[in-house]
C-alpha cells in the first residue's frame with residue numbers, strides 16, 4: 242500500500258493550462274510561423290479547457306453518482322460559486338466590452354446568447370459552459386438513477402455503469418459538436434442537417450459550449466476520479482506514452498482538417514478525448530501536495546489574462562514600444578503571462594488576507610500550525626517501517642484540534658487511514674469528503690449498522706457477542722477485530738482463540754484487520770515492560786494461530802503514540818498515533834524528551850475584553866475568592882471553562898501570555914471569562930491577544946503545563962477544548 246495519495250499533479254498543471262489558454266488568445270508563435278502557431282495554439286493548447294472540465298468532473302460531478310443525499314447540495318454549492326465568479330468576471334469586462342462596442346445592438350436574444358453560450362467577453366464562455374455542463378450531468382445522473390434516488394450507491398460497479406451510460410449520451414452530444422466545429426466541412430450546404438446547424442448558430446456562435454463539449458469531459462473526469470490514484474511507475478509510463486501518441490494523432494487530425502478546409506472552428510477534435518484522458522491519468526500518477534494557492538492563481542490567470550492583453554497593448558502604445566511589445570508575438574505573450582501571474586497572485590493574496598482579517602476579530606480561537614503537523618508526520622513516519630502506515634487518531638475532534646481541519650491537512654500529506662471513537666465522528670468526516678479507511682474504535686449500536694455501510698466505515702469488533710450481532714445484520718460489513726490482551730476494556734479476550742477464529746469465519750464480516758491496545762507502553766520500567774511483553778506475545782500468538790488455521794493474515798496493528806517511541810519493533814501495518822501527532826506526549830517529562838522531534842500543533846488564544854483598575858481590599862470574581870492586597874490592573878479575557886480552560890487553573894494556578902509577558906489568573910475561572918492580573922504590563926487594552934497555550938515572545942505555555950498543574954494528562958486538556966472555539970490553520 243502506498244502512503245501517498247493526492248492531487249498535486251493536477252494542481253500544478255492548472256497553472257500550465259492557464260498559460261495555454263493565454264497562448265490561445267495571444268498566438269505567441271505567429272511572428273515566426275503560422276504552422277507552428279497553429280500546432281501550438283489550435284492543437285496542443287486545446288487540451289487546457291477539457292482538462293479544467295475533467296478536474297471539475299472529478300471533484301463535483303462524480304458525487305452526483307455516488308451519494309445522492311449530497312448531490313443536490315453539491316450541485317447548488319457549485320452553481321453558486323461559479324455564478325459569483327461569472328458575475329464578477331462579467332463586471333470586470335463590462336467597461337472593456339462597452340468600449341469595444343460589443344453590446345451596441347443589445348436585445349434579449351443577444352443577452353441570452355451571451356450569458357448562456359458565448360460569454361459576455363470572449364473567454365467567459367467557459368464559465369457558462371461549466372455551469373451548463375454540470376447542470377446537464379446532474380440531470381443525467383438523476384434520470385439514470387430513477388427510483389434509487391434515496392439510497393447511496395453502495396455498489397461501485399453500479400455507479401460505473403451509470404456514469405458509463407451518461408458518457409454515451411454525452412458522447413453523442415460531442416459528435417454533434419464536432420460537426421459544428423472542426424468537422425463542419427463534411428456538411429453539404431443546403432441539406433437539412435446543414436440548415437439545422439445554421440439555425441443552431443443563431444442561438445450560439447460555436448458548438449464548443451456547455452451543451453455539446455462540456456458534459457463528456459465532466460463525466461470522463463468523474464469516471465477517472467472513481468479509481469484510486471496510482472503511483473505505479475509502470476502505469477505512469479503507459480499513460481505518458483499514450484499521451485504523446487494521442488497528441489501526435491491529434492496534430493495529424495488537425496492539420497488534415499485544416500488542409501482540406503473543413504474547420505469552421507478549431508476547438509473540438511476526436512483525438513482530444515483520448516489525449517485528455519491520458520493527460521489526467523498521467524497527472525494523477527504524479528506526487529506532490531495539493532495546493533489551494535495554485536488553484537486560485539490559475540483561476541485568476543484565466544479570468545484576468547484578456548485584461549492584461551489590453552494593459553500590455555496600451556502600455557506599449559504610450560511608451561512607443563509597440564514594435565517589440567506587441568508586434569513580436571512571443572514577447573507579447575510573455576509580457577501578458579507575466580502580468581497575469583502578478584495580478585493573479587495579488588488577488589489570491591488579497592483574498593487570503595481578507596479571510597485572515599476576519600478571524601482577527603475572533604473572541605477565542607485555536608491556531609493549528611500546519612508546519613508543525615507536517616513535521617510530526619514526517620518524524621513519526623521515520624520511526625515506523627516503510628510498510629507501516631500512519632492511522633492517525635481523529636477521535637474527540639482530533640484531540641480538540643478540529644477533526645476536519647486535521648484530516649484535510651493529513652490527507653494532503655498522503656495519509657489515507659484514520660481512526661475515530663464513534664460512528665458519528667466517522668460520518669462527519671465522510672460528509673466533509675474525507676476519503677480512505679476510517680476505523681471506528683468504539684461501540685456502534687446495531688440499529689445503526691446500515692450507516693456503517695452507507696459511509697464505508699470500518700467497525701471494531703469489540704467482543705464475541707458483538708461479532709454475532711454484526712454478522713446477524715445480514716449484509717457485509719468491514720471490520721477490524723479487537724483483541725483484549727490485558728487492558729480489559731474492549732476486544733475479545735486473547736485466550737478465546739476459538740471464538741476469534743469463528744469471528745473470522747462469519748460470512749458477513751469482512752475482516753480487514755486485527756489489533757490490540759497496549760495499556761502500559763508509556764513507561765520503560767520493569768513491571769510495565771514485562772506486562773507489555775505479555776500483551777505483545779499474547780497478540781502474536783492469536784495472529785499466528787489464526788494464520789495456521791487458514792484465516793490468512795489481515796492487517797495488524799498494536800502501536801499507539803507511546804508504542805512508536807518505546808517499542809519501534811512493533812511497527813506492523815498501521816500505527817494508530819494520536820497524541821504524538823499533535824506534537825506532545827501525555828506528560829511534561831515525556832514531551833521534554835521528544836521536544837526536538839515533536840512540535841506542538843495547537844495554540845489557544847483569547848481576546849482581552851476589558852481592562853480596569855481595582856483598589857486594595859476589593860474582591861474579584863465569584864465567591865469572594867480573591868481580595869486585592871494592593872491597587873492593581875486586571876484584564877478580563879474572553880475565554881472560560883466552557884471553552885475547555887479548566888476551572889482547576891483558578892486562583893493563580895493558570896497563566897496567560899500577553900505581548901511576551903506572563904500574567905496569572907485571578908480568582909475563579911468563569912464559564913465564558915477569565916480574569917488575569919496585568920498590573921505589570923503597560924499599555925494592555927481591550928482587543929489585545931492573550932495566549933493560553935502556545936508562544937508569545939520568549940515565553941511559552943504548553944498543554945503539558947496545564948496538565949501538570951491540574952493533575953491530568955495532556956490528552957485530556959486538549960480533547961476538552963470546546964466546540965465554541967474557532968479553529969484555523971496557520
Ligand SMILES: *Cc1c(COP(=O)(O)O)cnc(C)c1O
Nearest residue numbers: 634682758801802817818819820
Ligand atoms: C486513542 C487510541 C489510540 C491513540 O492513542 P495515542 O496514545 O493518543 O496515540 C490508539 N488506539 C486506540 C485503541 C485508542 O483508543
